[in-house]
Amino acid sequence: MKPRHKRLALIVGGVASLGIATALVLNAFQSNLVFFFTPSQIAAGEAPKDRTFRIGGMVKEGSVKRQDLTVQFVVTDTARETAVTYTGILPDLFRETKGVVAQGRLDASGLFVASEVLAKHDENYMPPEAQHAVDAAQKTARTLKP
Secondary structure (H helix, E strand, O other): HHHHHHHHHHHHHHHHHHHHHHHHHHHHHEEEEEEOEEEHHHHHHOOOOOEEEEEEEEEOOOOOOOHHHHHHHHEEEOOOOOOOEOOOOOOOOOOOOOEEEEEEOOOOHEEEEEEEOOOOOOOOOOOHHHHHHHHHHHHHHHHHOO
């Protein structure tokens, strides 16, 4: 084999290895990607039925029901509501009328089954995407009222 052919084979092998590594990294990234949805977006059918995603909003007052380690509550963005169930220990900051982000899936009946619940740590802070979603839901709710 001539040196020119060896060099070409080395370059082709390097490019192929780089392509395979890139494909594996992108595949891992895609499978770990978790999107954020509001109750209004879930009600509109924008949330995936077969993938894990996050829901965010405020815990509706009077909606928290506890039974052993299973907790059921309602997340609202002031326009729509989504029922959530979670089995486990909730964060200390979890309270009614406070912000919450839950990660999980929708079951067949439309109930959000959370695998993780995160409580907002400060009453003055909300993630920008959550704040934008709540503001948009409130604006939509105001325009729909007669």
